[in-house]
Amino acid sequence: MIQQLIFTIVTLATIFLSYRAYSFIIKNIKYGRDYELVKDKPARWKTMILVALGQGKMFKYFLPALFHLFIYVAFIFTQIELIEILVDGFFGKHRIFAAPLGGFYTFIISLIELLSVLAFIATIIFLSRRNIIKVKRFHKPEMKGWPFTDANLILLGEILLITGIFLANSSDLVLQTRLPEHFHHTGQFAVSTYLAKYIFNNFNTGTLLVLERIGWWLHLSVVYGFILYLTISKHLHLIFAFPNTFFTPLTPRGKMENMPIIMNEVKSMMGLTEEAMDMGEMSEEIPEFGAQDIMGLKWKNILDAYTCTECGRCTDNCPANITGKILSPRKIVMMVRDRAEEVGRKIRSKDSKYIREELRGENVNLTPENFNDGKSLFDYISDEEIFACTTCNACVEQCPVLINPLDIILQMRRYRILTDSAGPSDWMPMFTSLENSGSVWQMQEERDAWFKD
Amino acid sequence: MANLEVKTMAEFAAEGKEPEILYWVGCAGSYDARAQKISKAFVKLLNKAGVSFAVLGNEESCCGDPARRAGNEFVFQMLALQNIELLNGYNIKKIVTACPHGYNTLKNEYSELGGNFEVVHHTQFIEELIAAGRLDISNFSESIKVTYHDSCYLGRINGEYKAPRNILNSVHIGITEMDRSAENGFCCGAGGAQMFKEEEKGEKRVNEERAKEAIDTGAKIIAANCPFCITMLEDGLKAYEKEDEIKVLDIAEILIRNETIEDK
Structure with a gap:
């Protein structure tokens, strides 16, 4: 009874807390x-099934993909057992599916056990890649501190789960075999039958009763802990990889987002539109072009950021980063989160000190529209980073969950250039030349001189 | 270059004729001394294949790629809308360009602004010409070891890895690939308007990193498909004092190295 009560309280608390945490993220x-x-x-479902469910892009690198697959498949199958744990927990039963499922139950649990062994091996390998072999991309500057701890905590969590x-x-x-009236027959499980025979058989019944409960509660609490922990962890990808791949743009990779406001303004300047632009709409305040904060980014860019698992394949393939520039696509994405x-x-916090100064007033509530804390994305990401990008799309190509770091960089560039009129001084003569002569270089000769001479 | 036959679109229009294709030359192909050689090589191939083509000449403007990727949408829109007006005015249907940046911008970005054309990269067009038997390369032979550099804007961004390789293979040039090739190809360092500014502080330049990789293949020719990549790689080779030993050539230039291509 007490266990049932604790179970119910813990479950309800987890549901409440995770609802809160996830709705904040959304x-x-x-x-x-x-x-x-x-x-x-149809195209979106296809992408999601191939890339998220099918791990299509992971297999660019076979071995890590294989080990990751072990953990992934084990994790999914383990959730079948979780269903039983939930039912048992609520109704105070023990292995309620064992009797009705019979041999199939033995098969499923054995399968989970075999997968757990593979996942265990994979976890050890992943831990050593980070901590012993020290794969370079796991030790870049943006991985110092919490991101590094986070990765290890997740792996230790895996081990706890499997132990449970x-x-x-x-x-x-x-x-x-000792208390058949309480512990119904389940058949022999693939792995634990040996653990039982050679290790657990030596323990007395009292110890075993405690160990069984520890294992059960460990499994449950790691899963519940995971659900909550994901909201502050890079491990959120195990849920968000699905919506993120679903919502990935279906437009050509080389197409930058059009800016209709500017297009229409230029069109009217060039006399290409019938009616003159209604300048009244724009006169209120200077419009903001590009992104200086998350409100200026597309929601997909922020979903990208929450989906990032910080694997660093983007950074590992970034020509700027490889040649020693501080730009790291992974860092860009992490900073957005x-x-x-x-x-x-x-x-x-609803604190009115975050309302933009000129908009503060007695009945004014803090909203995303009037929000201003005196900071922006540029406090997290420097000009030196965004202007070092060659737009080569290697980061986009690499990401196993279809994150686009480049899209964030380009929107921030737009802000610097269009709204702040700032940016690399080398580009100013280029812009002038393009504007005045339609050529990227300021040239004396005619454009057709190459075939005229 | 009296032996080059180039007509402008204005000339075609004056005669009331329409060319088969419009050759989009681009800023580099028009102004850059090195890239002009690529333009001439491509024109030579077009002449040999008997393709009726036109250029815009002085009416052409920059496609806008460097402005847009530098973040200057205003300048991009000005250039793009001007070009689209011009192209639509001439009723252009098919555009071929030897610059992957122009290729990407015209193909993927102009349609939303009102410019709908079939846009083909010159390596794709050359492949078409060979397949159609219009360009005879049967007597071509090249025994020098060649590696191939994928430009980001033709390769990874537009998925064209095959056409340039097919051309090299069809003239019996085996390609010694670099470690990073095709979708994993490594940037030359010019894209995103980097060509027009100094690199940020780092350990080395992007083009030197790539040049080193090409040198390591032992190839004596680096085949490429983009005027900006070619400039970058040549500069990269200089850092290793290999510029006399290794040539960086556009696919079109490789094909005219051998003068046995028969005139049609």
Whole structure:
């Protein structure tokens, strides 16, 4: 009874807390601006199934992909057992599916155990890649501190989860022979049958009863902990990879987002439109072009940021980063998440000091529209970073979950150039030349001279 | 270059004729001394294949790629809308260009602004000409070891890895690939308007990193498809004092190295 009560309280608390945490994240994503999505559901489902479910892009690198697959498949199958844990927990039962499913139950649990062994091996390999072999991309500047700890915590969590599964199953198998009236027959599980025979059989019944419960609660609490922990972790990708691949743009990779406001203004300047532009709309304040904060980014850019698993393949293939520039596409994406978290936290605080000064008043509430904390994305990402990008798309090509770091960089460039009229001084003569002569270089000779001489 | 036959679109229009294709030359192909050689090589091939083509000549403006990628949408729109007006005015249907940046911009970005054309990269067009038997390369032979550099804007961004390789293979040039090629190709360092500014502080230049990789293949020719890549790679070779030993050539230039291509 007590266990049932604790179970119910813990479960309800997890549901409440995770609802809160996830709705905050969704709100933060929605602070990004709306934009036109290409409507092609079949294509989107296909991408999601291939890339997220099917791990298509992971297999660019076979071995890491294989080990990742072990953990991924084990994780998914383990959730089948979780269903039983939930039912058992609520109703105070023990292995409720064992009797009705019979041999199939033995098969499923055995499968989970075998996958867990593979996942365990993979976890050890991943831990050593980070901590012993020290793969370079896991030790770049942006990985110092929390991101590095986060990665290890997740892997340790995996080990705890797997430990829980084997503790519960092995103890159970021995207890079935000693207390058959409480522990129904389940058949022999593929792995824990050996653990039971050679290790757990040596323990007395009292110890086993405790170990079985520890295993059961460990499994449950790691899963519940995971659900909550994901909201502050790079591991959120295990959920967000799905919507993120679904919403990936279906437009050509080389097409930058058009800016209709500017297009229309130029059209009217050139006399290409019938009616003159209604300048009244724009006269209120100078419009903001590009992105200086998360509200200027597309919501997909923020979803990207929450989906990032910080693997660093983007950075590892970035020509700027490889040649020693400080630009790191992974850092760009991580900073967008950090800034989105900060903005979200401040807006939730309802503190009027975050309202833009000239808009403050007695009945004015803090909203994303009037928000101004005196900071922006440029406090997280420097000009030196965004202007070092060659737009080569290597980062886009690499990302296993279809994040586009380049899109963020280009929107920030637009802000610097169009709104701030700032940017690399080398570009100023280029802009002048393009504007005046339609050529990227200031040239004396005619454009057709090459075939005229 | 009296032996080059180049007509402008204005001349075609004056005669009331329409060319088969419009050759979009681009800023580099028009003004850059090195890239002009590529333009001439491509024109030579077009002449040999008997393709009726026109250029815009002095009416052409920059496609706008460097402005847009530098963040200057205003300048991009000015250039693009001007070009689209001109192209639509001439009723252009098919455009061939030897610059992957112009290729990408005209193909992917002009349509939203009102310019709808079939846009083909010159390597794709040359491949078409060979396949159609219009360009006879049967007597071509090249025994020098060649490596191929994918430009980002033709390769990774527009997915064209095959056409340039097919051309090299069809003239019996085996390609010694670099470690990073095709979708994993490594940038020359020019894209995103980097060509027009100094690089940010770092350990080395992007073009030197790429040049080193090309040198390591042992190839004596680096085949490329983009005037900006070619400038970057040549500069990169200079850093290793290999500029006399290794040539960086556009696919079109490789094909005219051998003068046995028969006139049609």
